[in-house]
Amino acid sequence: MTIQQLRIARPVTDLAESSAMYCSGLGLMPIGEFTDHEGFSGVMLGDETLSWHLEFTQCHHHPVKPVSTAEDLLVLYLPSEADWQQRCLSLARAGFTRVTSFNPYWAENGATFQDKDGYRTVLQHGTWRL
Template sequence: MFTHMRIARPVINLDNAFLMYSQGLGLKKIADFSDHQGFSGIMLGREDLPWHIEFTVCHHHPVQPLQTNEDLIVLYYPDKAEWEQTCGRMRSAGFTPVSSFNPYWEVNGRTFMDDNGYRVVIQNQAWG
């Protein structure tokens, strides 16, 4: 049985991650923790979503974010106006538009990179 999904990623700066993802994707802080066994973190999501994103910082042994051009979070926006608004918010929040490594995502989507190098695809179509 599927209940909920968490995407966990190390970042350099929790405040920047919070600002970018809350402003760009409209996510809210749903939980946070400070210096829990050497880690601090924040979880962003919404009550209507079956997933959330957790960003963490390790205080004792800093972890550098590692990613590839194919490590993606893909979000589907079938409504064109909502898709365009979301792409605009992503740019305003500080995400950098980048070319997708996989040309499939260029057909109906836009790929954005955050300040840790993580990529988010805003796809203008329905899932499935």
């Protein structure tokens, strides 16, 4: 089985704010959006070079409160030290808050950031190998 694309979908409290934070912080761009589709609006953020993208949604009729735990993580690997440092700075400038990782493993070679809805992103300095 070949999986062509991975979408991570999350409800958010403010589509515009979340989109701006992730575009600015992670260098993503809007790749799709929908408005009031059966009561839902949303935006997809990604990049043509990636095999994954994020989707943020809002339900207009029955608002869903974003819920996340300290172990619900979006983990991104950046092998270059300069790229890792620059992306950490970009996340902070975009409004993410640097937080202490619940699992100390992520602090060894990485940094954990939290957005305004409590979703956490780990920027790991290194590569992932199978």
